Amino acid sequence: MKDKSIPLFLERRSYRQRRLMDAARLLPLLGALLWMVPLLWPRTQTVQSADAAAVSTSSAILYMFAVWIFLALAALFLSVMLDTKAEAQDSRDD
Amino acid sequence: MATLNILIAVCLGYVAMLFAVAFMAERAALRGRGNWLRSPWIYTLSLSIYCTAWTFYGAVGYAARSGLEFLTIYLGPTLIMVGWWWALRKMVRIGRTQRITSVADLISSRYGKSGVLAVCVTLLAVVGITPYISLQLQSVTLSFSSFAVSDAEGAELIATYDTALWVAVGLALFTILFGTRNLDANERHHGVVMAIAVEAVVKLFALIAVGVFVVWGLAGGVGPMMERIDASQIGQWQVDGGRWVGLTLLSAAAFLTLPRMFQVLVVENEDEGHLRTAAWAFPTYLMLMSLFVVPIAVIGLELMPPGSNPDQFVLTVPLSQGRDGLAMLSFLGGFSSATSMVIVAAIALATMVSNHIVMPIFLRLTQGGASGPSDVRHVVILARRMSIGVVLALGYLYYKVSGGGTALAAIGLVSFAGLAQLLPAMIGGIFWRGATRNGALAGLLVGFAIWAWSLLLPQFGGGALSPGVMEQGPWGIAWLRPEAMFGIEGVDPLLHAALWSLSLNALVFVVVSLISFPSPLERLQGAQFVNIFEHSSNPQSWSGGIAQSEDLMIMAQRILGPAEAQSFFQTEAARQGLAGYLPEPTPDFLARLERELSGAVGGATAHAMVAQIMGAATVSVEDLLAVADETAQMMEYSSQLEAKSSELTRTARQLRAANEKLTQLSVQKDAFLSQISHELRTPMTSIRAFSEILRDADGLQSKDLTRYASIIHAEAIRLTRLLDDLLDLSVLENGQVSLNIREGLLSDVISHSIAATGTDMHALRVRRVGPASEVMLNTDLDRLAQVFINLIANAQKYCDADRPELTIEVNRRGGRIIVDFIDNGSGIPPESQSMVFEKFYRVADRQAGGAGLGLAICREIMARLGGTLGYLPGQGGGAFRVSLPAAQRMAAR
Structure with missing residues (x-):
């Protein structure tokens, strides 16, 4: 949407809101990336040599849930920071 | 030991409690005191119907069988929720502004309020959800039998009565009572949502209670628990990479397309702001639900005798430890999971079936049913009630036919893959304006067919597809084998089916969209949906000036109910500054009315109804x-x-x-x-x-x-x-010349010309060169000779050398024969070269031998014969070039 009344540079606050929206958009991609890390782990079936042991389930659980908690906290942070005004602005420039 | 009777009593008590909660919520909402009903927490908890009995029982079984792979089912929805800014925010906004009542309504509205598409989506949803509902019935039945193992009397009871049937009937009753009590324009069910929220708390609490008991009661704390996990048979990472990614994607897709998820996410949504709470709270809920799954599975594998059903560990582990109370709680948790899912799924499906299948048929049969004698409102409610019954009956039938033997998780995934077929049409519809109805329809049909063929039908064991078909393909066509389509074998059947169906679905959707052309309404709706944050007005523009308001009121009363319709009309009249109940049918009012109606009967039907009444006064997009x-x-x-x-x-x-x-x-x-x-x-x-x-x-x-x-x-x-x-x-x-076409040798023509000019009597010496003079010609030989004679005579007349010499050179170039006449005189001066072919032109100060017509005639003759005659400068003398088309064949050399 081209609106001539929108100035080229936004106020600092609006600028911050825009970047938070960017973060909100990128968060699921980050989450997907982190959760695809297990693809790199050696599996029971593929482990041949004795020194490269498969990842144990307990560490896998720790990793998966750590990422989960991180994502929930990040989403909490973003949803608190992104106020309702942001959406109004976003609707203009989307 | 808990007897089955106590269990049944607890069950009934629990259901009665749910009734009370739902009833109170409805009352509170009706009196406008239900602000707490509209809190984001209720919304988040209602999303928990994603966690069905499949999660409650199936996840533990899944973990016991294949380790951490069960997590994928929760990773997808978590990513979608965390990424609410992308898709969910848009879907909720569209759902609210367009009064979308179901996933079928969303897709049909987007593609020009297409009835055909709505029917297709509805059928696909019914077929896809049926296995899922049967899964819930199966899990409740299984949990009953788990209790019955320790109770001989109960086992007898289970054997006599068909538990699944009774559960199905009970659930149908509950759903009909609370799902179709009112025909709200917003299609929101406060009572049901409240009941679901309570159930969400119950199942989370039950699972965590069992988990806490297992970790701290049986394993002795977190550290020892972790050691036991690593020592168990699922102690090492063993997940297949393809399934890991594939199932995550599939669960993410299903989260968006499952009708029940759409119902709670979009339709029941009170406020867009609720999403920002759910964005982090729902992932947390999912995380808590899966936190204790692995410990329960590991302890279950240790404690229970080999061969016992791992899907029941949540129940059987507490039972085996003599914790009847905990087992009872756990049973209630599973029961909650199953019932909440079935209720919402049945409501969502019933809305779709009644709005997109029953109502259009009814309207067609009654020919303008809006003003007919029958009460549309009753028909809608009746259709919904019957649809709920039919949906549950189908689930029960599937349970009976499929034998109820397959592991819970497997059935759930079949369902997911089926519903995921809606994803291309849905996501394409809200993000891509170029998506068309035909594309969506074609993609859906292709995806659905592949899914049914390669995943759904093989589920029925030997019944639906014979082993021959599975081995060799239908009619012996090997590349159509259900589990090895296009000759690719050895892939996990689920992954195989999901991959082929979704990728071909998306491909067909995009290609057909690219080559087809959308109708005007489709293009308008597409623009509305894709740029939802820019527009908020309804695309339909109605206008009317005649006294149709009364008809509209009659119809609205039938659909919305008299009180609601009257108050709506009164408000509208007041908005227009009129007293009484009849506002002017302005486009604005009509658009609002249509939206109001579409909440009850769906967008396409509402549009058709208003169109019927407005009749000719309607200004449609067309x-x-x-x-x-x-x-x-x-x-x-x-x-x-x-x-x-x-x-x-x-x-x-x-x-x-x-x-x-x-x-x-x-x-x-x-x-x-x-x-x-x-x-x-x-x-x-x-x-x-x-x-x-x-x-x-x-x-x-x-x-x-x-x-x-x-x-x-x-x-x-x-x-x-x-x-x-x-x-x-x-x-x-004038072109009147008649040519005397004959065959003859070029060399003969030249010899004849030389003889005719009588060169032997003159000083001119003629030299003939060139390899190609033995050429057969098919032309007027006399005329050609006339040209040659003229050229030779010219050389005789004008060559001013001491020893005049004329070279006749024959060549073949491309398809043409070239005859050059080159003398050794001074040639024609450059300024005259362009003029020599003009009539009566004579090169200056030479004795005039002729009238100056010879070369002009020659040039005309050559043009008639299809050749050319030109002056060839730079040959050290006068030089003329005759070019002729070659004859078809060469003379014998």
């Missing part, structure tokens, strides 16, 4: 487009006029050019005539002079007499030749 078309036609007409006038200008220019040419020709003709008279007068003058001398002078000597007579004779001959030439030229120029 009408507007017709107006636009007329404008376009006028513009086209004027542009045609413009084109015509420019054509006229062009014609005038051409006429001017033609006129100039004619003037030039006339000048040329005058010049030609004066030339000719001049040419004719010269011999005439001498003939007259000498004949006068012969007549008048006396005493002429016979020697003079003879001389004068021979002069007259020569001049007469010259005159005759000139006239012959002129005649010849005019015949040639």
Whole structure:
């Protein structure tokens, strides 16, 4: 949407809101990336040599849930920071 | 030991409690005191219907079988929720502004309120969800039998009564009571949502309680628990990479497309702001639900005898430890999971079936049912109630037919893969304006067919597909084998089916969308959906000025109920500054009314109903487009006029050019005539002079007499030749010449020409070179010889060398035969080279042997024969080139 009344540079606050929206958009991609890390782990079936042991389930659980908690906290942070005004602005420039 | 009777009593008590909660919530909402009902927490908890009995029982079984792979089912929804800014925010906004009532309504509204598409999506949803509902029935049945194992009397009871049937009937009753109590314009069910929220708390609490008991009661804390996990048979990472990614994607897709998820996410949404709470709270809920799954599975594998069903560990582990209370709680948790899912799924499906299948048929049968005698409102409610019954009956039938043997997780995934087929049409619809109805329809059908063939039908064991078909494919077509389509074998069947169905679905959707053209309504809706954050108005523009408000009111009363319709009309009238109940049917009012109605009967039906009443006074998009078309036609007409006038200008220019040419020709003709008279007068003058001398002078000597007579004779001959030439030229120029086509050798023609000019008597020496003179010609040989003779004679006349020599060179170049006549004289001066072929042109200061018509005639002859004659400069003498089309074949060499 081209609106001539929108100035080229936004106020600092609006600028911050825009970047938070960017973060909100990128968060699921980050989450997907982190959760695809297990693809790199050696599996029971593929482990041949004795020194490269498969990842144990307990560490896998720790990793998966750590990422989960991180994502929930990040989403909490973003949803608190992104106020309702942001959406109004976003609707203009989307 | 808990007896089955106690269990049943607890069950009934629990259901009664849910009834009470739902009833109170409805009452509170009705009195407008239900602010707490609209809190984001209730919304988040209602999303928990994603966690069905599949999660409650199945996840533990899944973990016991294949380790951490069960997590994928929760990773997908978590990512979608965390990424709410992308898709969910848009879907909720669309759902609220467009009054979307179901996932079928969303897709059909987006693609031009297409009825066909809505029916297809509805059927797909019914087929896809049926296994899922049967899964819930199965899990409740299984949990009953788990209890019954320790109770002989109960086992007998289970054997006598069909638990699944009773559960299905009970759930149908509950759903009908609370799902179809009212026909709310917003399609929101406060009672049901509240009941679901309570159930969400119960199941989370139950699972965590079992988990805490297992970790701290049985394993002795987190550290020992972790050690036992690593020591168990699922102690190492063993997940297949393809399934890990594939299932995550599938669960993410299903989270968006499952009708029940759409119902709670979009339809029941009270406020867009709730999403920002759910964005982090729901992932947390999912995380807590899966936190204790692995510990329960590991302890279950240790404690329970081999061969016991791991899907029941949540129940059997507490039971085996004598914790009947905990087992009871756990049972209630599972029961909650199953019931909440079935209730919402049945409501969502019933809404779709009644809005998109029953109502259109009913409206068609009653021919304008809106103003007919029957009460539409009753029909809608009845249709919903029956749909709920049918949906549950189908689930029960599937349970009976499939034998209920497959692991819970497997059935759930079949369902997921089926519903995921809606994803391309849905996501494409809200993000891509180019997506068309035909594309969505084609993609859906392809995806659905592949899914049914490669995943759903093989589920029925030996019943639906014979082993032969599974092994060799239908009719022996190997690449159509259900589990190895297109010849790719050895892939996990689920992954195989999901991969082929989704990728071909998306491909067909995109390709057909690209090549098809959407209808006007489709394009408008597409723009509305894709740019939902820019527009908020309804695309439909109604207008009317006649007294149709009353008809509208009658219809609205039937659908919304009298009280609600009257208050709506009154508000609208007040908004227009009118007293009473009948507002003017302005486009604004009609758009709002249609939206109001679409909440009850779906977008397409509401549109059709308003259209029926507004009748001819309706300005539809098509009408507007017709107006636009007329404008376009006028513009086209004027542009045609413009084109015509420019054509006229062009014609005038051409006429001017033609006129100039004619003037030039006339000048040329005058010049030609004066030339000719001049040419004719010269011999005439001498003939007259000498004949006068012969007549008048006396005493002429016979020697003079003879001389004068021979002069007259020569001049007469010259005159005759000139006239012959002129005649010849005019015949040639008019194209009236008749050619005498014959076959002959080029060398013969040249020899004949040389002989005819009598070169042996002159000093001119003729040299013939070139390999290609043995060429067969198919042309007028006499005329060609005439050209050659003229050229040789010219060389005789004008070659000014001391030892004149003419070279005749024959060549073959491409498809043409080239004959060059080159002499060794001084040639034609450059300024005259372009003129030698003009009539009566003679190269200056040479003795005039002819009338200057020879070369002009030659050039005309060559043009008639399909060849050319030109002057060839730069050959060290006068040089003319004759070029002829080659004959079809060469002479024998």
